[in-house]
Amino acid sequence: MNSGSVGTSHQHHNSHVFRRCLALFMSIFVGLASGTPYLYGIYSPQLVKRVQLTASDSATISLAINIGTGVGGFLGGILIDHKGPQFCIFLGSIFIFLGYMGLYQVYRHAYSSLFVICFCAMVMGFGSIASYFATLKASQTNFPAHRGSAGVFPVSSYGLAASLFSLVTAKFFESDTGGLLRFLSLCCGTTVFIGSWFVKIFVDDHPVDEEAETQPLLSSSSEANTEDAETAADMKLSYSDNASIAGSISFWGIGDRTPRSSSSSLSPDLVPTVNGLREENASATPKRPAFSNRNNSFASAWIIVWDLLTNRQFLAHFSLVALFTGSAQTYIFSIGFIVAAQVTYSEYSDLNAPQVQALQVAILSIASFSGRLTSGILSDFLYKKLHIQRLWIIIVNTAILAVGLFITSVNNGNIHLISLTSALIGGSFGLTFGTYPAIIADFFGTRTFSTTWGLICMGPLLVLYILNKFFGIIYDANTDPDTGICYKGNGCYKGAIEACFSLCFIIVVINILLIYIHRKRQ
Incomplete structure (x- = not known):
């Protein structure tokens, strides 16, 4: 030029x-x-x-x-x-x-x-x-x-x-x-x-600088540490696929963790193949903007979805996220009813339920935001500096969630404890959702990241519905039919919160199994 x-x-x-x-x-x-x-x-x-x-x-x-x-x-x-x-x-x-x-x-x-x-x-x-x-x-x-x-x-x-x-x-x-x-x-x-x-x-x-566009995908795929040549094949993408995927995953910080020139994280027999594919991709990259000439195939997308749904490791991640998110969001979406029950039962008669509800939503929002903001730095520090799997963060988050749910189930009339549980549950929820995209990339690579993560996010729907429905049934059963108000404090919903608390143990078991599988792969 x-x-x-x-x-x-x-x-x-x-x-x-x-x-x-x-x-x-x-x-x-x-x-x-x-x-x-x-x-x-x-x-x-x-x-x-x-x-x-x-x-x-x-x-x-x-x-x-x-x-x-x-x-x-x-x-x-x-x-x-x-x-x-x-x-x-x-x-x-x-x-x-x-x-x-x-x-x-x-x-x-x-x-x-x-x-x-x-x-x-x-x-x-x-x-x-x-x-x-x-x-x-x-x-x-x-x-x-x-x-x-x-x-x-x-x-x-x-x-x-x-x-x-x-x-x-x-x-x-x-x-x-x-x-x-x-x-x-x-x-x-x-x-x-x-x-x-x-x-x-x-x-x-x-x-657009091809190096800048293709580097995130290649380095991220190197980090994925998959165990066969299919990983290397996943790197052999058209330029439009590279740009699209790199754009979708770069926000999560995936793709800039490992230097492009390093292939040390791959098994030795894959290094020549990967290096050859990098050179081939660099020479074949057309000179056009990253966001032009997209070539999305709906048929391929549904094939990918089917492959994921028949993959045991994916189903384990799917179940883990569904149970964790369902338990946390049951509290988040029911906070209005929890506050109403506690304010009615509380000895502080001057409390205003709408004001307390607004305060709890604000605490949940700020805690979730803070968790998402710190998740990338924390997970990268553990993974890159201490060589600890990111899944350990989820175990800690599950423990925090369990503490918040336990306090909610035993609290009876203490408004200040509601604020504490909102901070704990909101923070654990945000930290988990900020960390898990990188976990998915570690397990499944980045070629199908958008589809994989989109499917993962659909998992909590059924769990959330069942738990919320259970919460509503218990709350209705304890509500005065004449006034439409529940006067029993934590007795209005205790059974539903205890069910969410029990699911935390299942989440930990699934998490430990995934940690074992990931360590065995490495």
């Missing part, structure tokens, strides 16, 4: 700097407006009471939200890859507006239809997660050399959204659940809609 063309490309690149920074700045507000699904714990008791449903029905509504964010997130990711982040943020704004506006109308008219409420909750969940994933895609693609740093902005804002809106609730909508739902519809829907005009991918005319 001559100097004139280099100068032109450099000027064209610089012309996008302001718009990229503006897109990153606006992604913060889109992330904030998209991170409201966990607010359900604040308004759920008031909503189900207004429409004359039960705590058991509330479990079904929380499942609908998780279907929207879980299954919807998997499908939304495919839509983002095909239509781009700007379109998906625009679509997400419509879904968020319609979802919350539907819930507001249901509350306003006391329309007792569980199906309609669940549909609105699912629409809201899908709009939220689609908008959030789209900001991640745009942030990482616009800043290919700083994907981790760029991704921090939307992730941080998404994680802190529940804290921000819980404070807004306590300040302005303390006893006005209908007003809160209307505010969320207008504020969040409008904010995401405005963001859709700014958050987009800006394409450069000059070629």
Whole structure:
């Protein structure tokens, strides 16, 4: 390339700097407006009471939200890859507006239809997660050399959204659940809609540095330590596959842990093969942007899903995440009912349930955010410096979760202990979800990472529904039929929390088995 063309490309690149920074700045507000699904714990008791449903029905509504964010997130990711982040943020704004506006109308008219409420909750969940994933895609693609740093902005804002809106609730909508739902519809829907005009991918005319794009995938695959030549074959990807996968995994810090030139983590018989594939990939890489000419195959995706579902190690990880997340989210989504029962039973008659509910949601949000923020540094330190498997972090997190659940089951009237359990459970939840993507990459490599992780995230749906339903049945059985209030403190839900506590022992057993398998592979 001559100097004139280099100068032109450099000027064209610089012309996008302001718009990229503006897109990153606006992604913060889109992330904030998209991170409201966990607010359900604040308004759920008031909503189900207004429409004359039960705590058991509330479990079904929380499942609908998780279907929207879980299954919807998997499908939304495919839509983002095909239509781009700007379109998906625009679509997400419509879904968020319609979802919350539907819930507001249901509350306003006391329309007792569980199906309609669940549909609105699912629409809201899908709009939220689609908008959030789209900001991640745009942030990482616009800043290919700083994907981790760029991704921090939307992730941080998404994680802190529940804290921000819980404070807004306590300040302005303390006893006005209908007003809160209307505010969320207008504020969040409008904010995401405005963001859709700014958050987009800006394409450069000059070629992207192939070394920077392919390095994360190759080094990460080296780290995976798989035991046969299939690992080396997984590295032999087209450039478009490399760019797509590298973009999806780089946010988690996977791919920059091992120097590219090092093959020491591979078995000796694979080193020549891997080095040859690296040279072949470097020479065959076409000169085009990383985000162009995608070649996604739906047929291949379903084959990968089937292979994963018939893999015993994957099923072990699937079960572990499902049980851990289901247990933690049972507390998170039921915190409104837990607070209501404890405030009613407490000797402090001046306590205000909505304010305490908002406080607990804020604590859960901040603790989860802190756990996610520290997970990467902690897991890398243990794995790279101390040579300890990341799965040991999950065992520690399970112990923290168990302590939080145990305190919840025995606490009777102590409001301060609720704050402690929210911090423990929220922190363990965030730390686990911040660590586990790297664990999946260690076990299964990075070629199918997006599909594998998306499938893992769908696991908690059934467990969460069963546990939440069980929570609702116990709560309803102990509720006064005349007042609709449970006056028994922890007796309102103790059996359900004890069930979650018992699952922690199963989680530890599965975890130890996976540690043994991973050590045997190495």
